[in-house]
Amino acid sequence: MLLTNLELAFRAGAVAVLLVLTASLFSGFRSVLAGRLAIAFALGSAAHAASYSIGAPALVSAWHAPLIALSTGNVAVFWLFTRALFDDDFRLHWWHGAVWALVSAFSFVSCLWIAPSGNLRLAVVATNLISLGFIALAVMQTITSWSADLVERRRRLRVFIVVAAALYGGLNALLQVFVGGSGAGDIANTINAGVLALVVAAIACAMMRVDGADLFPAPAEPAPAIVPSQPVAAEDAADQKLIDALMRLMSDERIYRQEHITIGALAGRLKIPEYRLRRLINQRLGYRNFNVFLNNHRIEEAMAALADPAQAEVPVITIAMDAGFQSLGPFNRAFKAVAGVTPTEYRRLKTSVA
The missing domain is CATH 1.10.10.60 (Homeodomain-like)
Structure with a gap:
């Protein structure tokens, strides 16, 4: 009973912080693509915090399945978020939404039809391999484009966000693959919820310490003109x-x-x-x-x-x-x-x- 209450407290704390972060992002950065994707990622992470458990059961309730689908689809949002975060010129296309919809739909079908039909192991492994694939794409995006970023505080914070989220998501996907459909117990789920709450709190705290304008690009502005810099009074x-x-x-x-x-x-x-x-x-x-x-x-x-x-x-x-x-x-x-x-x-x- 103690473990169950502790797990619920961790989950509720993570969801609360993510919703506050969503509100803050919506207030300040909803007009910026990276900001909108950050909002979507925070909401998907809240769905993950509310629905995720290690050792998925064969039968999932009708209200639980949509949350799991949103949680799974959030890995696609995470990938798109890292692309927008590291590339100020990135633009969404229709097929990006189609990818998210396919991943979420597959998770939803897995919960309500594939797993209950006796293919729980297949559903769990396939879903989490998809998650690992998108996490790998996000990490590759971070590595390949990080050196071109000229805003130092943004570089450090963006790497922290991506690494923290990728490590948590990757380790959980691997654990889910190896655990499969077996019951993991209250201890494992309590630890998982606690780690998630800590990761969410750390990311939120880090974002509060950096000016949002450093993290997210401003709405489209003309590129700086290519002219030799003129001396100004404050310039060394x-x-x-x-x-x-x-x-x-x-x-x-x-x-x-x-x-x-x-x-x-x-x-x-x-x-x-x-x-x-x-x-x-x-x-x-x-x-x-x-x-x-x-x-x-x-x-x-x-x-x-x-x-x-x-x-x-x-x-x-x-x-x-x-x-x-x-x-x-x-x-x-x-x-x-x-x-x-x-x-x-x-x-x-x-x-x-x-």
Whole structure:
């Protein structure tokens, strides 16, 4: 009885914190995609806290099945959340919603038909393997895009959120796979509920210590203009000297053309620590992402080439790759984000004016 009450207390605490976090996110960041996905993830996590147990029973009640389905579908939301969190240019498409719906529907069908028909082990293993797959995708997104983030406090906090959620979700999915349909007992479920409550409290506490504007990108704003930084009263002379050296690398050497150029390599050329270069590009030049900083310089070069009558017969893909892009798709998306039109439309407009 004590363990049951303790488990319920942990579950109720986790749900309460998640609902408060949802309300806070809705109030401040519902207009931002990453904020909306964070709201959805918090609500799905609340459903998980209310419904999850180690060692799933063969029979699930009709009211319990939707909560389990939402809890399972939340791994897809977690993946999308990490994508939006680490990529300010990420946009949702219809198939993202379809993926979430399929995962949730499979979990719902498993609860009401597959497991009760004598295939409990199959239902449990399949559902949790799906969860592990999405968690792996989220971790990969974190690893591959983390280095491009220029906002230091956001980098640290986002990694903490993703790692904490992925470790909890991954360990529970593995445990559920190995436990299967056996009863795990009150002790295991009480420990699980306690760990979940601690993870939720830690994430909420960490988010409260960071300015939300650092964590979530502001609604779409024009990209910073590519102009040499002008000295201001508060700017340190040494920083200004470094910015001038950086802009010379961009304009004179066109270092952005180099394949797989990293912020570490660029910091090495300037002979400064990587963290200092991050701060300079973020705080002095106004960029939140290193790839956007590079791409804006590449696009500036591409714009000049597309507007040049002497290069009217040069294919767009050639211009894109000469500027440092590796393929046409990313170039078209980045170009339109800056210019508002596709490269082909931009060339046609400039040609008609000429």
